[in-house]
Amino acid sequence: MNEPVIRLQEVRKTYPMQAGDVHALKSIDIEFAEGEFTSIVGTSGSGKSTLLYLLGLLTQPSSGLYWFRGRQTDVMDDLERSRMRGREIGFVFQSFHLVPQLDIQANVMLAARYSGATGNGVPLETKAKELIERVGLSHRFGHRPVELSNGEMQRVAIARALLTSPSVILADEPTGNLDEENGAHIFELLQSLSADEGKTVIMVTHDLQLADKTQRVVRLKNGEVISS
Amino acid sequence: MKLFFESWQNLMLHKTRSGLAALGIIFGVASVICMLSISEVARQDVIGRMERMGLKNVIVDSIKPDRLRRRERQGSDESWSARYGITRTDLEVLADNVPAIESIVPMRVMFKDVVANLRVSDITVVGTTAAYSSVMEHAVDSGRFLSNVDEASASAVCVLGYDAAREIFPLVSPINEVVKVGGIHFTVIGVMEKKGSTGTTGALADPDNIAYVPFATSFARYGKMQVRRGQGTSEVTELEVNRAVLRVKNGDLLLPVAQIAENLLEKRHHQEDVSVTVPLELLAEQRQAERIFRWVMASLAAISLLVGGVGIMNIMLANMAERRQEIGLRRALGATQNEITSLFVSESTVLCAVGGLLGMAVGAALAQGIGFLAQWEVVYQPLSFPFAFGVSVLTGLLFGTLPAVKAARLDPVLALRVE
Numbered sequence: 199m200n201e202p203v204i205r206l207q208e209v210r211k212t213y214p215m216q217a218g219d220v221h222a223l224k225s226i227d228i229e230f231a232e233g234e235f236t237s238i239v240g241t242s243g244s245g246k247s248t249l250l251y252l253l254g255l256l257t258q259p260s261s262g263l264y265w266f267r268g269r270q271t272d273v274m275d276d277l278e279r280s281r282m283r284g285r286e287i288g289f290v291f292q293s294f295h296l297v298p299q300l301d302i303q304a305n306v307m308l309a310a311r312y313s314g315a316t317g318n319g320v321p322l323e324t325k326a327k328e329l330i331e332r333v334g335l336s337h338r339f340g341h342r343p344v345e346l347s348n349g350e351m352q353r354v355a356i357a358r359a360l361l362t363s364p365s366v367i368l369a370d371e372p373t374g375n376l377d378e379e380n381g382a383h384i385f386e387l388l389q390s391l392s393a394d395e396g397k398t399v400i401m402v403t404h405d406l407q408l409a410d411k412t413q414r415v416v417r418l419k420n421g422e423v424i425s426s
Numbered sequence: 427m428k429l430f431f432e433s434w435q436n437l438m439l440h441k442t443r444s445g446l447a448a449l450g451i452i453f454g455v456a457s458v459i460c461m462l463s464i465s466e467v468a469r470q471d472v473i474g475r476m477e478r479m480g481l482k483n484v485i486v487d488s489i490k491p492d493r494l495r496r497r498e499r500q501g502s503d504e505s506w507s508a509r510y511g512i513t514r515t516d517l518e519v520l521a522d523n524v525p526a527i528e529s530i531v532p533m534r535v536m537f538k539d540v541v542a543n544l545r546v547s548d549i550t551v552v553g554t555t556a557a558y559s560s561v562m563e564h565a566v567d568s569g570r571f572l573s574n575v576d577e578a579s580a581s582a583v584c585v586l587g588y589d590a591a592r593e594i595f596p597l598v599s600p601i602n603e604v605v606k607v608g609g610i611h612f613t614v615i616g617v618m619e620k621k622g623s624t625g626t627t628g629a630l631a632d633p634d635n636i637a638y639v640p641f642a643t644s645f646a647r648y649g650k651m652q653v654r655r656g657q658g659t660s661e662v663t664e665l666e667v668n669r670a671v672l673r674v675k676n677g678d679l680l681l682p683v684a685q686i687a688e689n690l691l692e693k694r695h696h697q698e699d700v701s702v703t704v705p706l707e708l709l710a711e712q713r714q715a716e717r718i719f720r721w722v723m724a725s726l727a728a729i730s731l732l733v734g735g736v737g738i739m740n741i742m743l744a745n746m747a748e749r750r751q752e753i754g755l756r757r758a759l760g761a762t763q764n765e766i767t768s769l770f771v772s773e774s775t776v777l778c779a780v781g782g783l784l785g786m787a788v789g790a791a792l793a794q795g796i797g798f799l800a801q802w803e804v805v806y807q808p809l810s811f812p813f814a815f816g817v818s819v820l821t822g823l824l825f826g827t828l829p830a831v832k833a834a835r836l837d838p839v840l841a842l843r844v845e
Binding site: 281313 | 432439440752755757758762763764837839842
């Protein structure tokens with residue numbers, strides 16, 4: 199059996215607060231396989247986003263062990279974690295997080311700023327153009343985010359997430375701000391990344407119907423995995 | 427370089443805010459440039475004046491005793507006569523007793539009308555000797571200066587200062603022309619080069635507006651007394667020498683010679699009617715004043731830049747708050763904390779550097795404007811521009827660090843959260 203891309207063992211995340219510690223994640227043991235499309239569901243405050251950002255190396259576990267592609271990440275310094283994040287992980291956010299002053303190509307190119315990605319012989323500008331075409335926005339070159347619909351903005355965000363050819367895509371409620379049609383289109387895009395390109399896609403969602411369409415559903419409750 | 431270019435692009439995304447943030451630095455640097463320029467003008471003025479007075483000269487001036495000044499202030503309606511100041515005998519005593527003196531140049535101011543072409547000119551008449559030209563480093567422009575022969579024979583010849591010649595003879599060469607000085611005809615034998623103000627006050631302040639006559643002639647033709655007539659009163663003064671310039675053989679002996687001259691004259695005079703000045707001492711005093719002036723200006727400039735820097739810090743903090751999500755995004759895209767710090771420090775540095783460049787231009791323009799209004803020639807200290815630029819860059823580095831560190835320490839999870 200192949201080694202999982204991501205493996206968490208006894209991972210806890212606690213936020214110290216004045217009124218007392220908040221245990222966002224309690225003893226999580228979970229693995230994600232290569233090319234798997236997983237959805238994480240749960241009520242608000244169940245720890246979905248915390249888990250996603252922890253998987254994305256944006257926050258550190260308070261205790262427990264985390265392996266990414268066989269490398270233990272909780273012992274890495276900020277530089278190592280950041281470089282791994284930049285190269286191996288692509289993020290898609292509910293609020294898109296595009297830079298409003300930059301046009302869509304510049305927004306996509308921003309992904310290469312810190313990852314050190316070179317495009318494997320293809321100039322990054324060309325690769326960014328190809329990705330924009332692939333998400334169906336070739337007619338929007340030169341446009342700024344404010345000139346796009348929510349669905350189009352999310353497609354730009356997906357193109358940005360793909361620029362560095364990451365092996366893992368983490369999507370935080372990617373369809374949360376979209377209508378049904380656009381939501382379906384974005385979901386199909388994510389699905390194809392997993393099915394056609396073998397990328398590991400982990401998606402946090404409130405939409406249980408959408409979650410049921412993924413290969414695997416992880417349910418969280420009060421910071422604990424209740425089924426996976 | 428790439429980082430600075432990116433910072434510049436980021437700043438250009440918010441032109442108005444960046445412009446406003448840079449204002450403090452622009453005015454801070456402008457004030458530094460302007461103040462250093464003013465300081466340089468003052469410094470050059472002092473050096474110029476000192477050079478014009480002579481680097482190896484001791485200046486001995488006759489000064490009006492207090493009782494005469496009081497009488498003048500009270501405006502007495504009585505006639506009076508007085509005798510004070512340096513005498514020819516004083517100069518002989520100095521020449522005989524102080525071997526370090528190379529030569530002595532006396533100057534006697536005569537209150538006589540200078541008439542030429544039926545026009546009375548407002549020109550000072552000064553009796554002096556042949557050594558004046560070399561000791562005062564005031565060369566002849568055309569013709570020749572007074573000679574020892576003129577002095578020995580008390581000739582009725584005169585040499586005109588540059589402006590005086592232009593005023594009396596605007597269209598023709600003054601050489602061999604005749605001017606009437608106090609009713610006596612004098613032949614013009616030369617015109618001096620332009621010299622500029624000596625920096626002193628009184629009748630000898632402007633050497634370009636003087637008619638120089640032989641010292642001996644001033645006594646032979648006009649006598650020892652000078653009479654000034656008022657309404658029904660007259661003031662008769664016996665003042666033989668208004669100023670004597672002692673040229674010292676060796677510059678190192680300047681201060682001892684001044685001290686000896688002061689002691690000798692003090693013994694010979696029973697009233698305080700002589701003062702001894704060394705231009706170098708004057709320079710030292712001026713330099714002290716200049717040092718204080720510079721400290722004051724440096725403090726003002728530092729305060730200006732501090733205010734500018736605090737402004738930059740505030741704007742960068744506001745910038746950080748506004749770009750919270752962008753910081754989170756950059757972290758998600760792989761930026762390290764150090765890279766976020768570098769980006770923000772670089773932005774504040776670029777902002778201050780550009781502000782510094784603009785400030786230098788504004789400062790130079792401001793200095794030109796002040797120079798135009800004050801009618802002085804603007805001089806810039808050569809190092810003031812790199813200094814001001816360096817300080818503005820340093821301001822950007824220092825005041826940009828705190829916001830940059832705060833930005834880098836933002837929790838990316840919180841930064842990405844949309845309220």
